[in-house]
Amino acid sequence: MLKLPKEFKDKYRKLLGTDEADEMFTAMNDTNKKSFRINPLKFNTKISYSKKAPVPNLANAYYGAVSGQDPEWVSGTVYSQDPSAMFPAKVANVQPGERVLDLCAAPGGKSTGLGEDLKGQGVLVANEISRPRAKVLRENLERWGVSNVLITSESPEKLAPHFLQFFDKILVDAPCSGEGMFRKNPEAIKYWSEDYVLTCQKRQKEILKEAVKMLRPGGELIYSTCTFSPEEDEQIVAWLVKNFNLVITPIKSIKMDKISHGHLDWAQNLDGLQNTLRFWPQDGLGEGQFIAKLTMPGVTIKAPIKRKNRAKKKLRNKFALFKDEKELVAAILDKFNLPSELNDWPKRVLVRKQHVFIPALTGKQLDGLKILSNGLELGILKKKRFEPGHQLALVLGQVKQERVIDLPNQENYQSYLHGETVKVDSDLRGFVLISCHNLIFSFGKIANNGVIKNYYPKGLRTLKKG
Numbered sequence: 344m345l346k347l348p349k350e351f352k353d354k355y356r357k358l359l360g361t362d363e364a365d366e367m368f369t370a371m372n373d374t375n376k377k378s379f380r381i382n383p384l385k386f387n388t389k390i391s392y393s394k395k396a397p398v399p400n401l402a403n404a405y406y407g408a409v410s411g412q413d414p415e416w417v418s419g420t421v422y423s424q425d426p427s428a429m430f431p432a433k434v435a436n437v438q439p440g441e442r443v444l445d446l447c448a449a450p451g452g453k454s455t456g457l458g459e460d461l462k463g464q465g466v467l468v469a470n471e472i473s474r475p476r477a478k479v480l481r482e483n484l485e486r487w488g489v490s491n492v493l494i495t496s497e498s499p500e501k502l503a504p505h506f507l508q509f510f511d512k513i514l515v516d517a518p519c520s521g522e523g524m525f526r527k528n529p530e531a532i533k534y535w536s537e538d539y540v541l542t543c544q545k546r547q548k549e550i551l552k553e554a555v556k557m558l559r560p561g562g563e564l565i566y567s568t569c570t571f572s573p574e575e576d577e578q579i580v581a582w583l584v585k586n587f588n589l590v591i592t593p594i595k596s597i598k599m600d601k602i603s604h605g606h607l608d609w610a611q612n613l614d615g616l617q618n619t620l621r622f623w624p625q626d627g628l629g630e631g632q633f634i635a636k637l638t639m640p641g642v643t644i645k646a647p648i649k650r651k652n653r654a655k656k657k658l659r660n661k662f663a664l665f666k667d668e669k670e671l672v673a674a675i676l677d678k679f680n681l682p683s684e685l686n687d688w689p690k691r692v693l694v695r696k697q698h699v700f701i702p703a704l705t706g707k708q709l710d711g712l713k714i715l716s717n718g719l720e721l722g723i724l725k726k727k728r729f730e731p732g733h734q735l736a737l738v739l740g741q742v743k744q745e746r747v748i749d750l751p752n753q754e755n756y757q758s759y760l761h762g763e764t765v766k767v768d769s770d771l772r773g774f775v776l777i778s779c780h781n782l783i784f785s786f787g788k789i790a791n792n793g794v795i796k797n798y799y800p801k802g803l804r805t806l807k808k809g
């Protein structure tokens with residue numbers, strides 16, 4: 344039984360009426376709903392989990408639990424996410440080629456959703472203020488096989504001057520009082536108070552003030568929280584409308600089964616709030632969530648991301664590969680089938696401190712930013728040879744591959760995750776992709792004796808039991 348504070352209960356009885364509030368408290372005592380999304384970027388999405396219970400209104404999403412050890416997770420074929428939390432990225436309705444910012448991005452559930460919809464075209468900037476959390480964000484985006492993402496770890500104030508009016512879409516999935524997560528994480532109830540709700544509201548305003556600076560005229564801001572409090576939901580939207588002339592925009596990209604709407608009377612009867620979305624536990628879809636879509640007035644003629652400006656030329660001179668280096672890279676890449684976004688890799692490839700990569704963004708606007716990764720790391724140049732990188736393996740999972748070793752059993756798979764070598768019966772030699780249940784999750788290198796040298800990154804390896 345959740346121990347909800349009396350002030351919390353009184354507040355929602357007043358806002359919703361006793362009957363609905365009591366329904367909400369009862370639903371908050373149910374077990375939380377677990378679910379997962381299937382990655383549409385991957386070539387093979389045959390998973391062992393049941394798909395009998397789809398999450399309403401979404402493609403590729405199902406109720407059920409996922410283990411972080413399963414090949415489905417390790418290969419980035421599924422992402423474990425609360426059902427309601429899947430919706431903000433879908434409300435953004437990202438189109439290939441757009442410039443998208445996820446300002447509060449870790450651990451990355453919504454960034455993976457935004458990134459998959461770009462389909463390798465345009466750019467996603469995934470920012471997370473906390474460095475340790477940004478590292479987890481990076482791992483999750485890497486597994487998902489998103490190649491066109493710049494991952495930064497900055498405060499919104501520090502990020503904004505670098506990207507003034509730059510983005511078509513910005514998602515602010517704000518830090519909040521988390522009331523909608525109480526049944527999943529009852530510990531969070533301890534921090535709750537009316538004052539804490541107002542502290543969160545203040546922080547949300549500070550973040551959003553910077554976010555709007557980065558939105559182009561005509562661009563869309565998606566604001567979401569996992570809390571019920573009107574102070575952090577409807578009232579924040581009203582504040583955005585009043586202070587920045589943003590226009591609340593109806594959400595047409597999703598169906599509305601088991602989803603409610605925002606309350607006009609919770610923020611000065613502002614017309615348009617009926618177009619915001621509320622996910623209540625008593626609606627039966629998932630945990631609590633609020634989502635609003637707002638449009639910045641004005642229009643800009645959309646300029647495509649320039650690939651040949653002067654800044655780029657300078658970078659190319661400094662970071663371009665020598666011909667023989669490019670040949671080393673090509674000798675490995677030519678062995679694999681490349682997704683279409685890599686077709687022009689020789690034109691876009693750069694090298695920095697021996698790391699060969701295809702940047703998601705280039706130019707002076709990146710100077711001075713704390714960047715965790717920029718685009719797709721193809722691999723590392725090491726004295727006359729090129730070693731393909733882990734991120735590349737997960738991007739190659741987007742298309743059918745021939746040079747793959749499917750580990751024959753669970754024991755081999757576990758050994759590989761531990762970083763051990765595995766002996767296989769195969770004629771393939773040199774670099775190969777490694778899969779389990781045909782889900783690609785790593786590179787390996789087969790020696791003449793049939794032993795696969797393990798290229799699963801040390802930082803991701805699991806400890807051996809016993």
Ligand SMILES: C[S@@+](CC[C@H](N)C(=O)[O-])C[C@H]1O[C@@H](n2cnc3c(N)ncnc32)[C@H](O)[C@@H]1O
Binds near residue numbers: 447450499516550
């Ligand atoms: C609700 S979580 C984001 C969840 C994420 N969007 C996802 O789907 O996985 C909010 C994030 O905001 C970050 N954050 C906290 N304070 C912040 C601030 N002042 N400015 C920007 N981000 C902040 C937190 O570190 C946290 O990762």
